[in-house]
Amino acid sequence: MLKIGIDLDNTLAPTTETIIKYTRETKKKYTFKGLNSTKQYTIEEKEKFYNFVNQTINQQHPKSFLPIKDTVDIIPKLAKKHKLYILTGRTHKNEKPTKKWVDTHFPKQFQKIVFSKYVNVEQYIKNKGQRCKEYKIDVLVDDVLDNIWDCHKKEINTILFDFNKQYSWTKGKIPKTTKIAHDWIQVSEMIEEMDV
Numbered sequence: 001m002l003k004i005g006i007d008l009d010n011t012l013a014p015t016t017e018t019i020i021k022y023t024r025e026t027k028k029k030y031t032f033k034g035l036n037s038t039k040q041y042t043i044e045e046k047e048k049f050y051n052f053v054n055q056t057i058n059q060q061h062p063k064s065f066l067p068i069k070d071t072v073d074i075i076p077k078l079a080k081k082h083k084l085y086i087l088t089g090r091t092h093k094n095e096k097p098t099k100k101w102v103d104t105h106f107p108k109q110f111q112k113i114v115f116s117k118y119v120n121v122e123q124y125i126k127n128k129g130q131r132c133k134e135y136k137i138d139v140l141v142d143d144v145l146d147n148i149w150d151c152h153k154k155e156i157n158t159i160l161f162d163f164n165k166q167y168s169w170t171k172g173k174i175p176k177t178t179k180i181a182h183d184w185i186q187v188s189e190m191i192e193e194m195d196v
C-alpha cells in the first residue's frame with residue numbers, strides 16, 4: 001500500500017484546455033502558455049489572472065467538465081490498493097466547486113482534498129513538498145516542475161504528468177529519478193512498479 005498524492009489541475013482535470021476553450025468562446029483577452037505552446041500568458045497582474053482562472057474553472061458544470069482520459073477507470077482501481085490524496089494549489093476559496101467536481105467524478109475515492117493557502121498568489125504557506133511530508137506521501141503525481149523538484153529534494157518519489165506530451169510547461173530539467181507519464185495508464189503502471 002502506498003500513499004499517493006495526486007495534483008488536481010492538469011493532472012486529473014483538463015484545466016488549461018478548458019480555459020483555452022473558454023477564452024476562445026468568450027473572446028476574452030487573456031492568453032497564456034497553453035498546450036503545445038511556449039507562449040507565456042500576457043496578463044500583467046497575476047492575481048487578476050488567477051481570479052480569472054478560478055472563475056472559469058468554478059463555473060464549469062461538473063457533468064460537462066470531464067476528467068482527463070482514463071482517470072475515471074484507473075482512480076477507483078488504485079484506490080482499492082492505495083490511499084489517495086488530492087493535493088491542490090487551489091485555495092479554500094474554491095472548495096465548494098472543487099468538492100462538487102471531485103464527488104461527481106470520483107465519489108469516495110480520495111482520503112482527503114488538501115487545499116493550499118497563500119501569502120500571496122503563488123507564495124504558499126506550505127508548498128507541495130511540505131504537504132507531502134505532512135501526509136506521509138510516498139509518491140506525487142503532478143504536472144508542475146517546481147512541485148516535482150520540491151518533493152524530490154524531500155526524497156519523495158515523483159511522476160511528472162505530461163498528458164499526450166502536450167504540456168509545454170513540463171519540458172524543463174527534471175530529477176534523474178523522476179518518471180514521466182504521458183497518460184494515466186502509464187501512471188498506474190509506474191505506481192504498481194513502485195509498490196513491491
Ligand SMILES: [Mg+2]
Nearest residue numbers: 007009010143
Ligand atoms: Mg497541476
